Each structure stands twice: as structure tokens, then as C-alpha cells.
Amino acid sequence: MFTAIVSAETLRSTLDSVSVLVDECKIHLDEDGLGIRAVDPANVGMVDLDLDASAFEAYEADGEVIGIDIERLDDLAGMADSGTLIDLELDEEVHKFRLRMDGLEATMALIDPNSIREEPDIPDLDLPATIVLEGRDLNRAITAADMVSDHVEFGVDVEREVFYVDARGDTDDIHLELGREELIELDAGEASSLFSLDYLRDINKAIPRDTEVQIRLGEEYPVKFTLPYAEGRGQVTYMLAPRIQSD
Template identity: 50%
Template sequence: MSDAEAVVEETETSAGFKAIGEQRFFAEYFEQFDALADEMKLHLNDGGLFGIVVDPASVGMVRNSLDREALEHYSATGGVIGLNISRMLDILGMGKSGDLVELTLDTETRKLHIQVDGLSYTLALIDPDSIRREPEIPEDLDLDANVTVAFEDLKRGITAADMVSDHVRFRTGTSDDGKIACYIEAEGDTDDVDLELTHEKLVAIDAAPDDGDSLFSLDYLKDIKKPIPKDAKVRIELGEEHPIKLHYGHTEMGDDALAGDCTVMLAPRISSE
């Protein structure tokens, strides 16, 4: 197989790929991958776009989808293409949120043609076989705490923790009123931060006081939170010195329907105490 032929897997099924949609949906979709990786395998599924990436240190993973219903036009019956994520975002950045973006796969040149706000760009693709193998996000972890928070509260806790430390602790506990609460905490050399999200403040909670208590790198969380829509509700799965999972839906496209969904998993920093 030549390099050109290897750029697109299953070329017969991916030959008809074409997608047209608002810039904001494509940009939000690729931004979460960009937080962890430089390259990705983009799956051109019948139901929409799909991908999984892991960062080079295998600390963070993201599984992300963009549903075909969010787009003005979508046609694809399968296949995988490899692409540079930051290059794709640079091209999308040439347009505005509501601009229509058109993606078309050229089967002759094995390149992706992108049109946005009068700009035409031909993006050279990457051999999918040369991109790091996609991980499976484990589903059988012992994550007993399920907490749903408004993104603004999650962002506030991460931002405050970053003022005093390189790491942040998520845990469940009991507030002064005796109800289960979620805590976002950080301890610095001189200063401490403690954000209490009481039962009334949370969107939902299914946890016992000691179900969740883990420490995580703020460098990862700061990047991960950037693409999350400001009005999103984020469901957090948490355990005892276990990975954390963050689940959220993409921007609403009308009638409370979401453009897709994303799951991010981050490995913990095991406490030395």
C-alpha cells in the first residue's frame, strides 16, 4: 500500500464523506482533542464524527462525538482519516461561530477540502496507522460517587485551586446541614483553597460521604475545561484514589438537543501519605 492509499482506511466506505455545519460545532468538537493530543484518527461513522485520543503520558483520555443531527448536511458510511488537530483548529479559526464550514474528502488526492467564510483550504491527511493506537476508556472502574455540577462551579473551583497549587483534590463529604456535598480543594505552601458545593448547589448527587477522594494535576484540568460549554452540566464520576471521569454534552442546537457528547478521563496523582 502506498503512503497516499494508507491515508484513508476503508477508502470505499469513506469515499462519500461530506459534512456541512456551523463553525462553532466543529471548533468545540476538535478543541477537546487538542487539549491532549496533536494528531487523531477521525472516524466517519454513519451517525456522525467520533474519536478517542490519549495524551503522550497516558494520563488523560477523551472520547468525543459530533452527531450528524447537529450539521446542515452529513454523508458518510464509515472509514477513518488521520489529521493534525491544531492545523484543523487553525483553519476553523478563520471563520466565525455561525459561519458554515464544509468538509469534503477528495478520494483522488486523499486530502480534506475545507471551506469556511470564502476561504478554501486543502489539508493533507496523515496515515492513520502512524497515529498512536486509540485507547479504550475503562467502564469497570470503582467510581461510586456521581456528582453533577454546573460548569461555572467546576471552573471556579479549578481556577481557585490553581492560585495556590499544582494539584487539586475532589472529594465527597458531609456539609454542616448533614447532607452530602462535593468539595474541590487545594493546599499550597502557604495558602489553601476549599470550595464547598452543597447539596442545594449541585445539579444532582448520588454518593456517600467517603465514596470519592482523589488528587489530580491542574495542568491537565485547566486544558480540559477550556472547550466545555459555559452553560454545560458536567457529571463527575469519582472514586478513592481512582481516575476521574467528566461527562458533558456539546452546545445545544435547539429544542434542548445537544450536538454531541464527550467523556474525559484523568488518572489520579496517588497520595504519598
């Protein structure tokens, strides 16, 4: 049995965080909160989201797993005015998810969880470099890189103690360096990896300007972006596989 009451904003942030990578997902409705893990069809980008029961006004669950069409649920949740609460209820008999908001009741068919792409095992990599920065700085680096190229290098220059972003296009280049003063935290280790901007552009949409983002990076290794949401009661991690450096 699952029933919960949540702010429209928290529900939509949860869905928007996942929809940048996949259209459908399984949601684990565990006793202590909600969890989503998903990987994109090409197996390049993964998302791992946790939202604690304390982020809800009311929350009761017994470990159910449901399959949902993310955009559809996001649209329905969008009918609630921001600042209002949404009542959620799982009707297991008819495989429906029910939302109630200001007198409006929406009933949404669930997707059979077995028909949804299997959830990834998100590896617990030992990545040598950790960078913490403002979302706006990461937003800007990705947007600039995307103007000139379709891939970008993220790296750390250990000696100079800078985190750098480097994009080389056919005619134009972008280079951004952030030192200790511009960063919130820097645990400098040898790191330099190349990533596809197709994915970063999408993930970037889910990174708010004013949120602290932790980046973990290695040498030709996946990158992990971790950020809190829902006033710290939720957390999202994106993991992105590297591209092979061609030069």
C-alpha cells in the first residue's frame, strides 16, 4: 500500500531530474523513501535518485515497485498550482496511480515494471578528483562547450590546482579554468576525461544555477555529478561514461 502527500514542486523536480535521461522508469516506494535508478537506451548516462520520506507531508509505503511514463505524470502534476500539495495513492488492483489536487483527481495507468529497461548497477568507482562548484558555473561551461563542439574534456591540473573544461571544435575552442577561489571545494587528483555534449546538454537542464554540485572525475573514467534537491531531503547522482580520446 502506498499513499503520500507531497508538494507539487518536489514531485516535479523528482520527475524532471530523471526525464533528462529516460522516458519511463521504475519507482521504488520503500518504507524510508522513494528511489529511482535508470540508464539511457545507449547505456551511456545513468541517474540514481533518492528522496527521503521526510520530504513528504505524509508518506506510507511497503516496498512497492511501479513503472511510470515520466512525462505523462509530470504533465498531470503540472495541473497543481505551485505551492500546493498533491495526494498520491497507488491502486494496486487496477494498476493505477492516483493524484488529487485542489478538487481535481487524475488517474494514470501504470506501466508493467518488467517492460521497462533493467535498472543499472551504478558502480562505486574510486575517482581520484573531487570538485564542488556552483551549478551556474557548470551550466556555463557546458553551454559554452556546446557552442563549439560535440564533446568536451573535464580535467584537473594537479600542479596548478585548477578544474578545467576544454572543448575543441572544428574552428573554435572553449577553455574554462576554475581555481580554488572560484570553486567551493577541490580535492585535486590526476583526472582528465572526454564526454559527449549530447548527454551533458540534457543533464545540464536538471542542474539548477544555485545548487552546489559535486563532480568526481578520473583518467578516462566516468564522471559523477551529485546534487541535493528538495531542500536536501533528496539527492540525484548522474553518471556519464567517457568517450575514447581520439588524439
